[in-house]
Structures are given as C-alpha cells and as structure tokens.
Amino acid sequence: MKSITRQKPLEEIERQLEGMDRIYLVGCGTCATMTKTGGREEVLNMKEHLQGLGKMVTGWTVIPIACDEMTDVSLKESNGAISNAHCVMVMSCALGVHRLAGYINKPVIPAVDTLFIGLEEDPGSFHEVCAQCGHCVLGFTGGICPVTTCHKHLLNGPCGGTNDGKCEIDRTKNCAWTLIYERLKTQGRLDVMRKYQPPRNSHVIPRPRMTKIS
Ligand code: SF4
Ligand code: SF4
Numbered sequence: 703m704k705s706i707t708r709q710k711p712l713e714e715i716e717r718q719l720e721g722m723d724r725i726y727l728v729g730c731g732t733c734a735t736m737t738k739t740g741g742r743e744e745v746l747n748m749k750e751h752l753q754g755l756g757k758m759v760t761g762w763t764v765i766p767i768a769c770d771e772m773t774d775v776s777l778k779e780s781n782g783a784i785s786n787a788h789c790v791m792v793m794s795c796a797l798g799v800h801r802l803a804g805y806i807n808k809p810v811i812p813a814v815d816t817l818f819i820g821l822e823e824d825p826g827s828f829h830e831v832c833a834q835c836g837h838c839v840l841g842f843t844g845g846i847c848p849v850t851t852c853h854k855h856l857l858n859g860p861c862g863g864t865n866d867g868k869c870e871i872d873r874t875k876n877c878a879w880t881l882i883y884e885r886l887k888t889q890g891r892l893d894v895m896r897k898y899q900p901p902r903n904s905h906v907i908p909r910p911r912m913t914k915i916s
Contacts, residue, residue, distance in 0.1 A: 705795035730794035740793030768798025844885030
C-alpha cells in the first residue's frame with residue numbers, strides 16, 4: 703500500500719517558487735521513488751530544471767522514508783545547505799511535506815500532488831484501493847472496496863446498470879459488484895452479500911480527524 707503521487711505541472715511549481723531563488727530539494731526513497739515522482743532520478747531532473755531557470759540548488763537528498771519521524775535526523779546532516787536556502791522543495795506525498803514542515807522553519811514547497819492510497823497492479827500502473835472512509839466493509843465484500851471501486855460508492859449491491867460485468871458509468875471499468883459477486887462465489891460466501899450495510903453517517907466530520915491508541 704503506497705501513497706500515489708503525480709508531479710505538479712512545472713508552471714505551478716514555478717509559481718510557488720516566485721521570489722525564492724535558492725532551493726534545497728528533498729525526495730523520498732519509498733512511495734515517491736516507486737511512483738517515479740521523487741526518487742533520485744526525479745530529484746536530479748528537478749535540480750537541472752531549476753538550475754535552467756536560474757535558481758540555485760543549495761543541496762539535495764532522498765530521505766529513506768520522508769513521512770517517518772527519522773526524517774528529522776536525516777535532515778540534520780544537511781543543516782548548512784538548508785539554512786542557505788530560501789525554501790525546501792519536497793518531492794514526496796503530503797505526509798512527507800507535513801513532516802518536513804514541522805521540522806524546518808522555512809517555506810516548504812510540494813512538487814507533487816498526492817492522489818490516493820493505492821496498489822501497483824502491473825509495473826507502473828497504480829489503482830486506488832481505499833478512501834480511508836473510517837468504516838471498513840471489506841469483510842463483507844470479499845476484500846474488494848465498494849467505496850473506491852464502485853462509481854456510486856454503493857454498499858448494498860449493484861445499481862442495476864451493470865452490463866456484461868462493466869460499469870454503466872464507465873464501460874472501460876469492471877463493475878465493482880460483479881467483482882465482489884465473483885470473489886464471494888469463489889469463496890462459497892455469496893450469503894454475505896445479503897447482509898445489510900446501514901447507511902453511512904454523511905454529516906460533516908470535524909477535521910482534523912484524530913484517534914488515540916490506548
Ligand atoms: S470500505 Fe473501502 S474505503 Fe472504507 S476503509 Fe475499507 S477499503 Fe477503505
Ligand atoms: S455498474 Fe457497478 S460499479 Fe458501476 S455504479 Fe453500478 S454497481 Fe457501481
């Protein structure tokens with residue numbers, strides 16, 4: 703399971719950097735390396751691009767896991783280059799950006815957009831598997847998430863528009879509930895499809911959400 707990211711358009715990156723000419727670059731050795739948005743190669747490409755714009759890159763690093771608390775330790779080695787920079791550009795998911803923003807008293811600029819939590823299906827092909835809805839029903843759906851896989855987020859079976867196993871909203875995609883049916887049938891558990899899932903509480907949840915491990 704990874705944070706799936708996509709590089710922001712260069713114009714947007716450049717707009718964020720207005721008035722800042724010295725930049726320290728940070729990549730991430732985990733998710734962003736896998737999605738080719740913030741690994742060594744992408745960081746070096748960004749360095750070259752920024753230098754082509756006349757910016758100075760005071761230094762760069764690829765932190766093993768940018769969202770990890772050890773990020774603080776990794777950054778200490780680069781204190782000089784960071785203090786010499788106007789800002790730190792982060793090529794990791796938003797978790798890494800938040801982590802760095804908490805450690806560095808300088809503008810922290812994201813170079814990528816965080817899209818979703820996903821899995822790699824084929825090499826280089828990622829798909830969303832969980833929207834972190836807060837009430838998991840995978841135990842009733844054969845491990846296939848109806849919240850992310852069904853276009854209508856239906857929890858109690860198909861909408862009726864399924865055609866040849868394809869979704870009526872997007873014929874290029876498999877119908878989530880056909881997939882769920884097939885999976886449960888293979889497991890001899892079709893009876894669980896009859897278990898009623900109560901409606902979700904759609905009231906606005908105060909943010910940020912929090913939980914405590916006891
Ligand atoms: S139901 Fe789907 S979106 Fe909700 S927690 Fe489970 S996998 Fe995630
Ligand atoms: S066709 Fe299937 S995936 Fe598409 S909206 Fe209906 S139930 Fe959901």
